Amino acid sequence: MLLELRDIEKTFKDNQVLKGIDLTVEQGEVVAIIGPSGSGKTTLLRNINFLETANSGSMTxxxxxxxxARxxxxxxxxTRRHMAMVFQNYNLFKNKTALENISEGLVFGQNMAKKEADSLAEIALDQVGLLDKKDFYPSQLSGGQQQRIGIARATVLNPDIILFDEPTSALDPELVGTVLRDMKQLAEQGQTMIVVTHQMSFARDVADRVMFFADGEILEQGxxxxxxxxxxxDRTKQFLSAIAEDY
Amino acid sequence: MKLSRIITTLLSGLPVTLTLLVFSFVFASAIGLGVAWLALRKNNFWSGAARLYLGLIRGTPPLLMLLLTYYGLPKLFMLIGVDINDWAKMIFGITGLSVGWSAYLSEAFRSAYLSVDKGQYEAALVVGMDSKDAFWQIIMPQTALIALPNIENLVIGLVKATSLVYVIGLIDMYNAATDLSNQNQGVYKLGIFVVLALVYWLIVLTIEWIFRSIRNDYEYVTV
Structure with a gap:
């Protein structure tokens, strides 16, 4: 077992967002977390890498x-140096080029020499098919390109787990496919991932395990x-049938 | 009166104007950064002290700040037994303008810092940077770029504020111009002031050019 969360609780003011979450993730597993917006999925991810601090609970x-909590x-x-995260709105460093965005974590997080970091970053850029954009700044790239660089920025760190926070939610519909393809490729390479997503097809095709999350709890998983x-x-059924109406 | 006489007289005051401008800007920025840093701290005592400083300084007219510095600073130093009455007027001029502008610059830095996208800092943390590296690599450069237009405005304001040093008897460009005008019973007043305006205008154009070049170096960085 790579990661185990036990009884994570998180409250924002009077609002309990996480109501005692237990979660285990095996090495190489792809876990998809689905559920309505505002149910605490993102908060759960942010607690795992301490962008938020839980009120109680423990992690192995x-x-x-x-x-x-402490x-x-x-x-x-x-923890952060053994995990990576891909954000909904990419969060590429605006003052860094595509290549620098990817090498930065190696240089400052892993104390790698600049030269070595650059060559690894180029390989990672090549893997997402954007090597020709290496000197471009985020403002010069489309959302899809930015997110694929966001994925390269995560994978280059060779992390034990990558946390994906709705990685395709901010993208134009026509760009979603390229990002999902990169993620699928990662999953096939055995990368452990926890993916918060609204892309049901991705959850269905790629995830080893799907969790339905609502009102701060994992209601069902399998x-x-x-x-x-x-x-x-019932809550899962209701959610899935509401989504199905979209098609 | 020959135009060349007007120009040489005004230019004789130019070094004083530029010295005031450059040193006041450097010191005001240094103080401003320090005060902004204190104001942003969670510690109530230090952020409160910084806010009090900002309120007092911003509420004081620059002219009055120069007078307070010129007449007040020697008295303050007397309290610790140091006689600074012999210090050059330039030092008082720079001190007064530096203190006065430090508050404006501090607010420019502070507001720029607060408007850096929070996600940038989080992204730096999740790639494994410590908070110090995240600050110097990501937050600080973006803060500087956001603050740039405000800083430019403040520098241009400072150019004009240097003319206030006449109250402590420093002969800068403005003072040289009024002296020249008075020596001639005001006959050539308008000509002198038009030339003076042109010189200030050239200084401001140069400043605008410098800031534009900086911005052009980061053309594709949208913050």
Whole structure:
């Protein structure tokens, strides 16, 4: 087991966003988290890499036990240096070129020499088919290109887990496919991923396990067939049928 | 009166004007950065102290700031037994303008810092940077670019504020011009002031050009 979360609770003012989440992720597993907006999916991801601090709960990541409510600075940095994250709105560094966006984490997070970092960054850029854009700034790139660089920025770190926070939600519909293709390729290479997504087709085709998340709780989880074709929970059924009406 | 006489007289005051401008800007920026840093701290004492400073300084007319510096600073130093009455007037001029402009610059830095997209900092953290690297690599450069137009305005304002040093008897360009005008009973007044305006205008154009060049270097960085 690579990651285990135990009883994570998170409250914003009077609003309890996470109501005791338990979650385990195996090495190489792709976990998709689906569910209505505002249900706490993103907050859960942000608690895992300490962009938010939980009110209570604990985590075992690799061999480290971490108190989620009271992580030490070293534990936070260590966790972040073994994970990566892809954001909904890309968050590429606006003052850095595509190549620098990718090499930055190697240079400053992993103390790699600039030259070595650059050559790894070029390989990562090539993998997402954007090597010719290496000297472009984010403002010169489309959303799809930015997000694929966001993915390259994550993979180049060789992280144990990549957290995807609705990676295609801000994209033009026609650009969604390229990003999903990169993610699928990663999954096939055995990259462990937790993906918060509204792309049901991705969850169905790529995820080893799908979790239905609503009102701060995991209401149901299982493989894609179980969740999509044989949901047991009424709330899951309601959500899936509401989505189906879109098509 | 020959035009060349007007120009040479005005230019004799130019070094004082430029010295005031450059040193006041450098010191005002340094103080401004420090005050902005304090104002942004979570510690109530320091952020409160910074806010009090900003309120007082911004509420004082620049002219009055020069007078307070010129007459007040020696008294303050007397309290610790140091006599600074012999210091050059230039030092008082630079001090008064630096303090006065530090508050404006501080607010330019602070507001720029606050408008950097929070996601930029988070992205830096999740690629494994510590907060120090995230600040210097990502946040600070973007803050500077956001603050640039405000800083440009403030520098241009400072160019004009240097003319206020006449109140402490410094002979800058403006003071040289009024002296020349008075020596001639005001006969050539208009000509002198038109030339003076042109010189200030040239200085401002140069400043605009410098800032435009900086911005052009970061043409594709939209912050």
């Amino acid at each position: 990541f690799r061999d480290q036990n971490i108190d989620m 992580p030490s600075k070293e534990q936070i940095l260590w 493989d894609a067939d179980e969740i999509f074709d044989h949901p047991k929970n």
